[in-house]
Amino acid sequence: MSKQSDLHLLAPGHAGCPGCAPSNLLLQICNTLGKDIIVVNATGCMEITTTQFPQSAWRVPYIHSLFENAPAVASGVSAALKAKGNNHTTVVCIGGDGSTYDIGFGALSGLFERNDDVLFICYDNENYANTGVQKSSATPFGAATTTSQVGSKHHGKERARKPIVEIAAAHNIPFAASASVAFQADLKAKLKKGQAMKGARFITVHAPCCLGAGFDGSLSIKLARLAVQTRLWFLFEIEGGKLKLNFNPKVEKPVQEYLNGQKRFAHLLPPLFEEIQAQANANYARLLDWHERSVPAQKE
Numbered sequence: 001m002s003k004q005s006d007l008h009l010l011a012p013g014h015a016g017c018p019g020c021a022p023s024n025l026l027l028q029i030c031n032t033l034g035k036d037i038i039v040v041n042a043t044g045c046m047e048i049t050t051t052q053f054p055q056s057a058w059r060v061p062y063i064h065s066l067f068e069n070a071p072a073v074a075s076g077v078s079a080a081l082k083a084k085g086n087n088h089t090t091v092v093c094i095g096g097d098g099s100t101y102d103i104g105f106g107a108l109s110g111l112f113e114r115n116d117d118v119l120f121i122c123y124d125n126e127n128y129a130n131t132g133v134q135k136s137s138a139t140p141f142g143a144a145t146t147t148s149q150v151g152s153k154h155h156g157k158e159r160a161r162k163p164i165v166e167i168a169a170a171h172n173i174p175f176a177a178s179a180s181v182a183f184q185a186d187l188k189a190k191l192k193k194g195q196a197m198k199g200a201r202f203i204t205v206h207a208p209c210c211l212g213a214g215f216d217g218s219l220s221i222k223l224a225r226l227a228v229q230t231r232l233w234f235l236f237e238i239e240g241g242k243l244k245l246n247f248n249p250k251v252e253k254p255v256q257e258y259l260n261g262q263k264r265f266a267h268l269l270p271p272l273f274e275e276i277q278a279q280a281n282a283n284y285a286r287l288l289d290w291h292e293r294s295v296p297a298q299k300e
């Protein structure tokens with residue numbers, strides 16, 4: 001009889017850190033989308049840790065490509081499937097936030113503009129983990145990385161993260177969404193919905209990096225959940241210009257509950273906590289307002 005792990009489409013034994021949230025996410029992606037997919041993966045931890053020659057953890061067809069062209073390779077695979085008359089296989093392009101927000105963004109924007117038939121998923125671990133934890137444009141305000149240092153004049157990253165879901169949606173693609181590795185039912189629903197649609201679909205998933213953020217891997221899911229509860233990450237989807245908040249963090253939970261558990265925020269003092277809380281509340285107000293204008297019947 002086969003073991004439970006034999007049924008997983010991402011095999012155990014890859015080289016992700018113990019408790020790695022992005023690795024957990026890959027497993028959820030593969031098991032939710034099923035066997036009829038082709039994965040195109042940009043460089044990054046999720047490529048390095050799953051494909052150490054001569055082994056591979058992938059039990060689905062898999063292509064690694066560069067940051068600059070992974071979305072273009074996915075578009076090409078999609079065009080080839082169409083030419084062969086295959087309209088059932090889902091082309092899934094996976095990249096980290098460095099790949100998605102920064103290094104591969106030009107090709108991704110092109111994919112969106114052409115509305116190519118690809119489900120793009122970003123594992124947002126909020127840094128360039130694979131090269132030693134440099135900041136990306138998804139790194140949150142105030143976080144220390146090797147390129148957003150802390151000293152007498154600097155207090156970590158000086159700018160807020162890019163609103164990548166809104167930037168994706170501004171390309172007028174059919175589906176752009178934000179999910180979290182800790183909210184599995186919501187994530188699964190978004191993956192299934194994205195898979196069932198045609199055209200360019202985008203989902204970014206918060207999957208905090210225990211190595212880069214400085215916390216014990218056993219806390220990955222707890223911290224990912226706290227990010228959503230403290231308004232530092234949101235679960236929402238945008239379709240046809242309308243936004244739906246999938247989880248409403250109505251009761252304000254102090255941002256410190258999330259920040260305190262992580263070394264990258266250990267230097268923060270009260271004025272910066274207040275600034276981060278103000279940013280969190282402003283983002284919540286902005287998204288809630290968009291939600292209420294989009295879905296009036298759901299207004300409470």
Ligand SMILES: Cc1ncc(C[n+]2csc(CCOP(=O)(O)OP(=O)(O)O)c2C)c(N)n1
Pocket residue numbers: 043044045046067068095096097098099100103125127128129130131136
């Ligand atoms: C064009 C280019 N720039 C930089 C690199 C070096 N590099 C390799 S992995 C990596 C980090 C990528 O970060 P991200 O996409 O967030 O994935 P993660 O490592 O966090 O999994 C970088 C900068 C590269 N390989 N190619």
